[in-house]
Amino acid sequence: MVGLVNAEPPEKLEEYKNVLIFLETRQGKLAKPGLEMISVGSAIAHKVNEELIGVILGNDIDDLVQEAGEYGCDRVIGLKSKELKDFRTIPYSVCMADLIAELKPNIALIPATRNGRDLASRIAVKSKTGVTADCTELDIDPTERILMARRPTYGESTLAEILCKKHRPQMATARPGIFSVPEKVPGRKFQSEIRKTTVKKENLKKEIVSFKPKSTLDLTSSKIIVSGGLGLGKPSGFEMLEKLAAEIDGKVGASRPTVDMGWIGRDHQVGQTGQSVRPDIYFACGISGKAQHIMGMRLSKNIVSINTDPEAEINSISDYIITEDLYKVIPELIEAIKKKKGGAIAPAAAKSA
Amino acid sequence: MGLKIVVMIKQVPDSQEVVIDPVTFTLNRSAARNVINPADENAIEAALRIKDKLPDTHITVITMGPPFAETALLDAMARGVDDGLLVSDRAFAGADTYPTGLTLAATITKIGDVDMIFAGEESTDSSTGHVGPGVAEFLGIEQASYTSNSWIEDGYVYAERELEDGIETVKMKPPSLITVVTNANVPRNATLRMKIDAIRKGIKTWTLADIELKPEWVGLKGSPTVVKSMRTMNEKKREGKKFKAGEMDKFVDELVSKGILKL
Ligand SMILES: Cc1cc2nc3c(=O)[nH]c(=O)nc-3n(C[C@H](O)[C@H](O)[C@H](O)COP(=O)(O)OP(=O)(O)OC[C@H]3O[C@@H](n4cnc5c(N)ncnc54)[C@H](O)[C@@H]3O)c2cc1C
Ligand SMILES: Nc1ncnc2c1ncn2[C@@H]1O[C@H](COP(=O)(O)O)[C@@H](O)[C@H]1O
Numbered sequence: 001m002v003g004l005v006n007a008e009p010p011e012k013l014e015e016y017k018n019v020l021i022f023l024e025t026r027q028g029k030l031a032k033p034g035l036e037m038i039s040v041g042s043a044i045a046h047k048v049n050e051e052l053i054g055v056i057l058g059n060d061i062d063d064l065v066q067e068a069g070e071y072g073c074d075r076v077i078g079l080k081s082k083e084l085k086d087f088r089t090i091p092y093s094v095c096m097a098d099l100i101a102e103l104k105p106n107i108a109l110i111p112a113t114r115n116g117r118d119l120a121s122r123i124a125v126k127s128k129t130g131v132t133a134d135c136t137e138l139d140i141d142p143t144e145r146i147l148m149a150r151r152p153t154y155g156e157s158t159l160a161e162i163l164c165k166k167h168r169p170q171m172a173t174a175r176p177g178i179f180s181v182p183e184k185v186p187g188r189k190f191q192s193e194i195r196k197t198t199v200k201k202e203n204l205k206k207e208i209v210s211f212k213p214k215s216t217l218d219l220t221s222s223k224i225i226v227s228g229g230l231g232l233g234k235p236s237g238f239e240m241l242e243k244l245a246a247e248i249d250g251k252v253g254a255s256r257p258t259v260d261m262g263w264i265g266r267d268h269q270v271g272q273t274g275q276s277v278r279p280d281i282y283f284a285c286g287i288s289g290k291a292q293h294i295m296g297m298r299l300s301k302n303i304v305s306i307n308t309d310p311e312a313e314i315n316s317i318s319d320y321i322i323t324e325d326l327y328k329v330i331p332e333l334i335e336a337i338k339k340k341k342g343g344a345i346a347p348a349a350a351k352s353a
Numbered sequence: 354m355g356l357k358i359v360v361m362i363k364q365v366p367d368s369q370e371v372v373i374d375p376v377t378f379t380l381n382r383s384a385a386r387n388v389i390n391p392a393d394e395n396a397i398e399a400a401l402r403i404k405d406k407l408p409d410t411h412i413t414v415i416t417m418g419p420p421f422a423e424t425a426l427l428d429a430m431a432r433g434v435d436d437g438l439l440v441s442d443r444a445f446a447g448a449d450t451y452p453t454g455l456t457l458a459a460t461i462t463k464i465g466d467v468d469m470i471f472a473g474e475e476s477t478d479s480s481t482g483h484v485g486p487g488v489a490e491f492l493g494i495e496q497a498s499y500t501s502n503s504w505i506e507d508g509y510v511y512a513e514r515e516l517e518d519g520i521e522t523v524k525m526k527p528p529s530l531i532t533v534v535t536n537a538n539v540p541r542n543a544t545l546r547m548k549i550d551a552i553r554k555g556i557k558t559w560t561l562a563d564i565e566l567k568p569e570w571v572g573l574k575g576s577p578t579v580v581k582s583m584r585t586m587n588e589k590k591r592e593g594k595k596f597k598a599g600e601m602d603k604f605v606d607e608l609v610s611k612g613i614l615k616l
Binding site for chain 2: 007128158210
């Protein structure tokens, strides 16, 4: 506990070096959002000739340490204890803050997942520094070694650049699904160190009573999303969208009212209170384009609107506009895709037919 | 003595009334009414449900904000919260999450003997989700973030955390802090009677002097981070090319030839 004190800047900023990342684990495996920190973290570290240090907390972590090195960490530190088997705020934040105090990294990055945000804020307060939440762009100023942390704000309409000039480490959480997972290179050289630690009893008061796994849909990393809104008119409309999505290897999204009515699961919801997505192509089928929906999808590279209303708000941010009944258009679209696929495999046959 | 609960709430512009300008893609907030941050409404409801079961529970809602944030506190009181406390001082302006957490933690310390603290998962205008856990760290207490349900049993606080890969149920001793996800529950409405009672009762206001923090520790001065610049994210101009039914072959050809769809 730090008590009620201010964020104190350290005296010698130049002592702080390297980029430290938290490699989140889920059910004994390295989780994707943590691996994404490797690509962005090493880009930043190497730009100023520093190292990327990956940190893994857990009990059964030897293989994970190896894996993290193969994914591209210059150095991997594993903190091992049976008390660290599952994520718990206090034991994890104490271990991370102690490590930060010892290693003095210039930058510390944590995935902006639920446990990541739970943890990041506590580490920042313990380390008496600032943390920029949910960044979608991260870069470093090569001379001053200042982290330029950029995050969408005001409902994804503006990108704010936030700096932490005097406090160390400069911390940020990074939005999952934005940075890529680097390629694993077996046999890649890196330094590794596994330390056995113990957690003080007073820090182990929270007990995990149970964990019920559920598979939730992650739309944030989808390249293709086919979303449906109230314009579908009935729950079975989503079956047609599933068919279209299956043809193009996409996933199905939804507007909030369709979720509220129980037409489809909440994990499909896109928007302010759902997931923020930025696929290569977003099909908005029977979606009007209200502000809360647009906030979650307007960064899509391409937007297709299928809507009977030529004045629908979604049309003002669409690359392609199809002003028709979706029940007419989507079956035609599926057919056209099938035909094109058939043609791609055997163009000659298709021509002669 | 019953339980003593604090709910931290923030007043935000109503996102239903905030419109995105289609040209500049900035939010037009000027027209928007101020409301309780949606997740904080769920946090208030979560606290009230504990009071429903344990009626001698005392709930205080607190907010750090400008004087007009009083309306958010009165709204919460009209739903059944006992007291409203506004922490307001010019010195608090421009705070990032560190001094915000510090200010709220100092307020809670001054209230004294608090068993449970509720917060929203995140605010719609800052959307960091860092303030709740920050307060827990300043106070050195346990926390459960992103909860959809919480209850008290045999003197323990139980909470269900909604994680990406499942639901985790945790058990901890008070004092502890809980952050509540948006839509975790259906917040109750205020009755007219209670609205009148809330206005009659009024709120309490504390300033920096009351919470005994140094002026340079709070607000903009106490913030480790600074916003260097803002840029509009209208990087893409959308053509709005039209296709009709019956032209889907042409449409698919276009998507494929531009490399947008790979079949
Ligand atoms: C605090 C808050 C948070 C919110 N968060 C979200 C969120 O995260 N995500 C979200 O989506 N919403 C959210 N909303 C709700 C949002 O304001 C809108 O109500 C919602 O997005 C509208 O959904 P819709 O487009 O499916 O329905 P509607 O607005 O009813 O639009 C239906 C559209 O379908 C078209 N249509 C009808 N029939 C056909 C047909 N046969 N073929 C083609 N088109 C047809 C209509 O022309 C219309 O444009 C939130 C609201 C609040 C207050
Ligand atoms: N100024 C404030 N006053 C009271 N509570 C706040 C304030 N700012 C944030 N909170 C609480 O912290 C939660 C998370 O906010 P944020 O970290 O801004 O996303 C909110 O849902 C509130 O419960």
